[in-house]
Amino acid sequence: MPEEAGFPPAKKFRPSAGPPSRARSCPPGRRAVMLLAAGAGGGGGGRRQQPPLAQPSASPYPEAVEQQRRNLPIFQARGQLLAQLRNLDSAVLIGSGKTTQIPQYLYEAGIGRQAIIAVTQPRRVAAISLATRVSDEKRTELGKLVGYTVRFDDVTSDDTKIKFLTDGMLLREAISDCLLRKYSCIILDEAHERTLHTDVLFGVVKAAQKRRKELGKLPLKVLVMSATMDVDLFSQYFNGAPVLYLEGRQHPIQIFYTKQPQHDYLHAALVSVFQIHQEAPSSHDILVFLTGQEEIEAMSKTCRDIAKHLPDGCPSMLVLPLYASLPYAQQLRVFQRAPKGYRKVIISTNIAETSITITGIKYVVDTGMVKAKKYNPDSGLEVLAVQRVSKTQAWQRTGRAGREDSGICYRLYTEDEFEKFEKMTVPEIQRCNLASVMLQLLAMKIPNVLTFDFMSKPSPDHIQAAIAQLELLGALEHRDGQLTLTPMGRKMAAFPLEPKFAKTILLSPKFHCTEEILTIVALLSVDSILYNPPSRRDEVQSVRKKFVSSEGDHLTLLNVYRTFKNTGGNKEWCKENFVNSKNMMLVAEVRAQLRDICIKMSMPIVSSRGDTESIRRCLAHSLFTSTAELQPDGSYATTDTHQPVAIHPSSVLFHCKPACVVYTELLFTSKCYMRDLCVVDAEWLYEAAPDFFRKKLRTARN
DNA sequence: GAGCACTGC
Structure with a gap:
């Protein structure tokens, strides 16, 4: 083991359930408890394992699919599970390998057949691949019985009874119907991630459930699914809902802590990688967690340099950086098998913690650091800083080593340090600007937004700052002692944008530049279309010169977009001009969506025809x-x-x-x-x- | 004078 890092003997634990002391026994005092044996049966485990956009293939033998479903560990609990769920308003489910099966069980048992069963996901790719998989298992065409709805893509029909959707999408739907009348059952998956949208949905769904009961309408069943054990909060929030444990398949992972605190986590990571590299068979891939692009590119270069000068008999090394702003084609390389005799070393941000799942990882090296955003409501300032991960995050990283087989995780911190990590990551709702959230809640006509029943309440200052921002934008008025939206505010809520950008669009007709503003707002609302590989800085600058506007970035971006469109924009052009084509395509889609919303509002859409001053005036006013x-x-x-x-x-x-x-x-x-x-x-x-x-x-x- | 974690509508 790496000498400088000083790893003591290993500890074993099972990943999805957290620390071993809690993994195999249930906390006392639960009303309903179910335990399933680990490791039984074959099949896919029900969890998505393919890379984004990979098409899950339908089995040519339908009987085999049915047999596979029956072999899943969760199948043994099916009867018991359904008996409980049938009579419950709300329940919390823990464990893995259930997202594809639970909605099918409910449907097959006739629970929730009166309307649609919804399953929400924090990410688009997950909603799409899960829907594809379940429709395969039901041997139906995607979009019939089983469908999905994500932004820009609605594959559902009147026949759809099981619908996968992003939680942001369900939140949009709640604006036009806050009772969510289309649904008989809502399954909130990946609840442990505590994303902004999931957290808002908790409140919206709880309110809808209560209101429907009061009005004597079709009851709304709510299932919260979490992969971690910290579910007391979920259970309390949903009126003491029972917690059901479903133990999925999992593989043991050995954990090594350092003996001494590491003052230089980058150096410690480097040492660990090469220690593993010299000892382990070349088929065992390594995943290293660092904090950002610059660090990752630097470490990749160092690894490649060192790997060139290793002694004979040592495997070759294929070093692959991974972060969100990396062009898609380069991201895909992490899914390809390394050539024979090569070991993959993937150096990643926390994108590999949840969003991207890579098969074949045997070793995880966790620096214990992450770059994350904090928000200060007083100053409105967002702070992006390198900080310690939470315990939950550390477990999540460790779990990445045990997805197909047993694994090993090196934690580049001591066990004492680990014990001092925060238990949970602070939920996103407590660390971001809430203007959008407040606008949405007001658009749903929720009575007291200031005292809205959030599971983890943001501070009053925090909510007040959002309200103040909306007031400045002219979105709010006080009527009968209640906060309500102005006509402007209602229009703003129709756009899937930060309120200030919605306001920019709504002001643009006054300045006769709606065409241009639509493009600019679309450009600002996605990740940058400009790709800046640090190693080719001079090249980038000379290519970009032709787009630069002395009036600033908005007009420069507008120039890039226009040139892209005028030259019949394609991927080749993007590559030559250091433009991220994936993001550029997204801009075009966003723009079309925003334009449609304007048209529905009967807004005049005119161009300023080269007059850039009116565009700048419009930006100044919003x-x-x-x-x-x-x-x-x-x-x-x-x-x-x-x-x-x-x-x-x-x-x-x-x-x-x-x-x-x-x-x-x-x-x-x-x-x-x-x-x-x-x-x-x-x-x-x-x-x-x-x-x-x-x-x-x-x-x-x- | 010198730099940007990750989602999503």
Whole structure:
């Protein structure tokens, strides 16, 4: 074992259930408990294992499919499970390998047949692949009995009874029907991830269930599914719902901690990788968790360099970086089998923790660090910082080593350090701007949004900051002591956008530039279309010159999009111009969706025909809360709070000194950076919001 | 003067 890291003897545990002391016994005091033996039966285990977009194949032998379903460990509990679920309003299910089977069991037993059974997922690919798989198992065409709904893609019909959908999509549906009348049963899967949308859905679904009961309508059954044991909160929240344990198949994983704390986790990771590399058979792949692109690219290069000079008899090494902004074709390489005699070493962000599942991983090296966003409601500032993972996250990483067979996990921290990690990751709802969430809840006509029944309540300051932001955008009014949406607010809620971007679109007809604003907002609402490989920086700069606008990033991006469209945009063009084609395609889809919404609202859609000033005026009028001015000493400060800020190095204005800018995002990394800037006239801002600036200037002087 | 974890509508 790596000497410098100083690993003591291993500990064994079973991954999906957390620490061993709790894995095999159920906490006392449960009303209903079910335990299944691990390791029984064949078949696929019911969990998605294929890479994104891989097509799960239908078995040519239908009987075989049915036999496979019967062989799943969960099948033994089917009768007992159904007997309980039939009579319950709500239940919490723990364990793995159940997402494909539970909805089928319910349907086959005639539970929830009066309407649709919904299964929500945090991610699109999961909703699509699960629906595909279940429709195969039912031997029906996808979109008939079993279908899915995700943004831009609705594969359902009047026959659909089992519907997989993203939780964000179900939340959208709740805006037009907050009682969710289409559904008899809602299964909230991957609840342990506590994504923003899942957390809001908890509240919306609970309210719908209660209201339907009061009105004597079709009852709504709610099942919460979690892969981890920390479910007390779920059970309490859903009125003490019973917890059912379903132990799935899992493989033992040995864990090694370091003897000493590691001050340099990158060096420790490097040492561990090469220790494993020199000892283990080449077919055993390694997955390393680091925090970000730069770190990962640097470590990849170092690994490749060292691997060139290893002694004879050592396997070759195939080093593969993995992070979200990596072009799709390069991401796919992690799924390919390495050539004979090569070991795959995948160096990844936490994208490999949940979003991407790679088969064949035998070793996990966990640095215990993650880059994550925090939000400060006082300043409205988002801080992106490297920090310790939570225990839950560490278990999740460890589990990645035991998906097909037993595995080994090296934790580059001591056991004492691990014990001091936070138990759970802070739910997203407590670390992000809540303006969108509040707008959506108000659009659902939920009575007291300020006291909404969240499972993990955000602080009152946090909610108040979101309300204040919506007020500034003109979305709210106080009527009869209640907060309600203005007509503007209702229109804003129709767009799948941050409220300030929805406002930008709604203001654009006044400036006769809706065509351009639709493009700009679409560009801002997806990940950057610009691909910046650090090793080819000079090349990127010279290619990008032709698009650059001295008026800022918004207009530069608009130029890239226009050129892409005018040259009949294809992947070849994207590659030559360092444009991420996947994101570019997405921009076109988003734009079309936003345009449709405008048309439904009977908004006039006109172009400014080359007049860029009107576009900048429109941005100034909608983003007036996010502005900064040049100070006498050459630095920048925000107009409202005089927070010192700097132009982000990715901006086309990085080397320029415009007097006044609007930005779309403030991000604190090593400094407080403004991202996506547009040059504006200070006068336009005062014109846009005279009250706001008068008040701000006064407080600033005091 | 020098940099951006991950989803989703």
